[in-house]
Amino acid sequence: MIFSAGQRIVFVGDSITDCGRRGRATPYGDGYVNLVRAMVTATHPELGLTWVNRGTSGDTVRNLAARWEEDVIAERPDWLVVKIGINDVWRFFLDQPDRGVPIREYESTLRDLLSRAVKATGCRLILVEPYLIEPDRGDPQRAQTDDYVRVVQDLAVEFDAVHVPTQAAFDRVLTSTPAGQWADDRIHPNLPGHAVIAQALLAAIGWRLPT
Template identity: 30%
Template sequence: MPMFGEKATIPAKKRIVFLGDSITDDGTYISYLDAYFRLRKPEVELELINLGVSSETASGLSEPAHPFPRPCVFDRLNRALAETEPEWVVVCYGMNDGIYYPLSEERFEAYKAGMRRLLRTIRAAGAKAIAVTPPPFDPGALDRAAERLRPANAAEFSYDTPYEDYEAVLKTYADWVLELDESRADGVASIHEPMLAWIREAREKDPEYRTGDGIHPNRQGHWVIAKSLLAELFGVKPESEPGYVDDPEGASAAYPLVWERHRLLSAAWKEHVGHTNIWKAEGALPLAEAKAQAAELEARIRAAAESRPEERFV
């Protein structure tokens, strides 16, 4: 894909929308991308809009045991594109799309059809469509795994009682994403394999290491995602992990403000566009008000970055 890898470059200015499920909704990896450019490349004007929605799918599927029908990106896609007018759209789905069941051709086809439609709609709106692989499922991080994981012949599965080898399902989905060519997407990026490598390395050092909750990665996992996207989308390969990954409050003067700004705008944008998750972003401000507060935070971020130039990791 010409946008990525060795040919990837940092644009001087770009509006980039992120669509995805709860991992994107959390937004930590997007805040790391934002912090990198604000601290290391302050002359770059990248607007990163997080439109992740918890529980969402591209497939339109929902397991019977889910407490409410899973939202689907197509419930809001046209409005999201019209309201944000993005130049790039980065999409990361798959974790929920297999609905935590063993691999089946029917569910796999629903994921593929949903992703193709999603990428096609984005391109028709005039934006570049960038497909990211789903992250891995890590049963070793699941609380009470012995009682919650289900064998392939179980009657029912869910996010709370997933198939014991659900990682194999996500690996199949990830491999398919990486096979998308220029006729389907403007670029693809892998976070699946880098995160698997991180999990293996962490467990070699500490067999009890918790990478998150099995589905949602911890802060270090979000850094792996951010680092992978920095390399694939922008040709940037940071040599070290920033201190605020381990210590978000104490290691950085600027990062807590970047995070505050990110969550402020993410909640406002998500509710402005609308979605079908029954849970709404708590305390979300009207978009115009959120943008005004974000502008104030922007000035504080610049001042904080200037006061701590050592934060500009490479």
């Protein structure tokens, strides 16, 4: 596994990362962040890792930019987990085009934020794809989401980051189950849906059950 003793892992993103971390499920939320924390801690308690959730519901990259210094750089992460992009696309399909983020702005803003974090803290990056829990790749929102997924894939290569293929993880389960089994709105996962994300992240960081 990629984490070392005493490291600080900071998660930042939107509601999928937030998941009640500022209210009902303080401080980690009750989604994929807490699932990953629980599994890694249970198998590697000797590492003494520190876990920080700075997800905020509704965020796009524009919102991340506004709070980047306080919620990311000031946290001094050793590893920074970034999962952003769902709202950047979704706003266009909620008749809120002024709040949607065009793909070139999304790419340039995210690149700038990642560069600032690495330069300021020396952190390593884990980039988690946005997704849509929708098997029809011809669906307009799914097609646009796939474009943003490719941006994250390219940035992962550019920054030598760990890449978490979230969309592919959902695509695998959708071959045998309907989208509604994982989320009511194709966006906000139930607990099994969060487990799909957590499994993808755990695999990407090299986590394994002890033998």
